[in-house]
Amino acid sequence: VTSATKRYNITLLPGDGIGPEIMNIAKDVLSLAGSQEGIEFQFKEMPVGGVALDLTGVPLPEETLSIAKQSDAILLGAIGGYKWDSNEKHLKPETGLLQLRAGLEVFANLRPASVLPQLVDSSTLKREVAEGVDLMVVRELTGGIYFGKPRGFGTNEKGEEIGFNTEVYATYEIDRIARVGFETARKRRGKLCSVDKANVLEASMLWRKRVTAIASEYPDVELSHMYVDNAAMQLIRDPKQFDTIVTNNIFGDILSDEASMITGSIGMLPSASLSDSGPGLFEPIHGSAPDIAGQDKANPLAMVLSAAMLLRYGLGEENAAKKIENAVLETLNRGYRTGDTLSDGKKLVGCKEMGEEVLRSVDSER
Ligand code: ATP
Ligand code: MG
Numbered sequence: 321v322t323s324a325t326k327r328y329n330i331t332l333l334p335g336d337g338i339g340p341e342i343m344n345i346a347k348d349v350l351s352l353a354g355s356q357e358g359i360e361f362q363f364k365e366m367p368v369g370g371v372a373l374d375l376t377g378v379p380l381p382e383e384t385l386s387i388a389k390q391s392d393a394i395l396l397g398a399i400g401g402y403k404w405d406s407n408e409k410h411l412k413p414e415t416g417l418l419q420l421r422a423g424l425e426v427f428a429n430l431r432p433a434s435v436l437p438q439l440v441d442s443s444t445l446k447r448e449v450a451e452g453v454d455l456m457v458v459r460e461l462t463g464g465i466y467f468g469k470p471r472g473f474g475t476n477e478k479g480e481e482i483g484f485n486t487e488v489y490a491t492y493e494i495d496r497i498a499r500v501g502f503e504t505a506r507k508r509r510g511k512l513c514s515v516d517k518a519n520v521l522e523a524s525m526l527w528r529k530r531v532t533a534i535a536s537e538y539p540d541v542e543l544s545h546m547y548v549d550n551a552a553m554q555l556i557r558d559p560k561q562f563d564t565i566v567t568n569n570i571f572g573d574i575l576s577d578e579a580s581m582i583t584g585s586i587g588m589l590p591s592a593s594l595s596d597s598g599p600g601l602f603e604p605i606h607g608s609a610p611d612i613a614g615q616d617k618a619n620p621l622a623m624v625l626s627a628a629m630l631l632r633y634g635l636g637e638e639n640a641a642k643k644i645e646n647a648v649l650e651t652l653n654r655g656y657r658t659g660d661t662l663s664d665g666k667k668l669v670g671c672k673e674m675g676e677e678v679l680r681s682v683d684s685e686r
Contacts, residue, residue: 328635329362331391331599333384333420336370336413337608338671339397341616342623345675346395349644350627352682357640364391368420369399369413369608379416385423393634394424394601395627398608421461426593426601427493428500429459429572430633433559433579433589438652442584442661445556450582455562457579458504459572460497461593463489464523466569487523489568494530500594501531501566502538507632511563513544515551515571527568548575555579580605587619587660590626592633602630616670619658621648624678647681654681 330350334343347363354361366384367375375381379399388394400413409415435443435453443450468486476482498514505512514531516524528545535543546554548571554561555578567575580589586606593601604622612618625648632641656677657666669677 325358325360326637327360327362328392329364329390330630331384331388331394332363332365333368333388333394333396334365334371335368335397335399335608336401337398337610337613338618339369339399339608341614341671342604342618342620343395343397345620345671345678346623346627348675349624349647349678349682350395350630352679353631353640353643353647354637356643356682356686357637359637359640368396369416370401370404372416373404373407373411373413379411379413380419380423385420388420388424388601389598391599393599393630395630396420396601396603397623398604398606400608401610401613421593421601424593424598424601425462425595427460427462427596428497428594429461429576430456430500430504430592430594430629431459431576431580431589431605432456432591432629433576433583435583436588436649436652438649439583439585439588439661441663444581444584445559449558449560453559453582455559455579456504456508456564457572457576458497458501458564458566459576460489460493460567460569461572462569463493464569487521487568487570489523489527491526491530494527495534496596498531498534498566499537501564502534502541502543504566505541505564506538509563510540511542511544512538513546513551513562513565515546515548515565515567515575517548517571518545519547523568531566551575552578555582585619585661587622587658588625589622590629592626592629594633600630600634602626602634616672617659618671619660620671620675620678621658624648624675643682643685646685647678650681650684651677 334340465487468488518524518528589605628641628644631637
């Protein structure tokens with residue numbers, strides 16, 4: 321069966337540290353999986369972070385942002401390194417990442433946390449609790465207490481110094497992240513848990529009211545609500561009860577880090593950041609790992625799984641996404657491990673060889 325070739329423009333931002341090593345692999349895996357599904361990618365590589373600072377004097381060159389905005393999806397490696405650590409704030413590589421997220425208006429951050437059967441011993445939890453965990457945290461990324469005004473320092477009536485921040489959410493901000501939550505749950509197991517602190521905070525009371533209202537658009541998704549303190553506890557006690565969690569910026573920051581520890585391996589975890597109508601940004605949750613950069617030691621699987629998220633959530637190419645995820649599982653089944661997830665009886669390989677084995681697995685799914 322032949323079908324018309326679909327074409328997508330992808331911006332590649334390898335960045336710093338292990339970024340370029342793992343990006344090379346993700347690019348090859350995307351190309352191969354795509355070609356098997358009648359998809360052709362046009363890749364454009366652009367500088368961001370430390371590499372952009374060295375090249376252009378700024379961490380996010382205008383051209384990088386404009387090319388990224390015009391593309392169908394963006395794949396990012398990692399940003400930062402020792403070399404630029406003492407730079408002023410506006411000349412820090414990480415500032416480039418914040419500017420990129422703001423420029424793309426990505427308000428929804430999706431972070432899956434699954435305990436793969438092959439890596440269950442890497443989990444920080446007991447086997448019985450960890451086995452079978454497969455959840456997704458959908459975090460609001462551009463609102464809430466990190467951005468709310470007023471904020472700052474001042475003095476109280478006793479003349480003591482104070483610091484203050486404001487948790488603000490408008491209806492449109494809650495509605496759009498709620499819809500991402502429901503859509504995500506619909507693509508998964510159809511269960512959405514909204515996490516808030518509606519017993520104490522007004523912004524959370526509105527949050528709960530709007531999420532409940534939006535639920536009527538998604539009769540096929542089962543909605544529940546949970547207070548954040550309970551959610552933090554339940555994530556450790558019985559993480560299997562969760563499918564998709566939707567929550568605000570600060571609760572999502574904390575809960576997604578907590579959830580990632582359940583899986584035990586930072587080198588395995590991808591993420592997606594989505595906007596309303598523009599392209600999404602897809603990147604591993606780990607950093608640039610300067611301690612192992614250039615040594616062919618990095619685990620490329622978080623990057624490869626980010627490419628799978630790009631296909632699913634950025635382009636709607638579910639078959640190609642599945643193909644890549646299955647290839648990762650198959651490679652682990654065949655016993656290949658990088659140093660960060662190595663256990664007894666497994667084959668230790670470097671970044672490059674792991675990439676080659678994933679390509680072999682994709683090829684064998686044909
Ligand atoms: P950030 O850049 O987000 O602040 P960080 O500098 O705190 O992150 P990372 O760069 O993620 O942290 O590195 C933390 C540790 O995990 C380091 O020891 C690093 O070598 C290791 N690490 C990170 N990513 C990988 C990977 N893909 N494969 C193997 N080890 C990794
Ligand atoms: Mg770092």
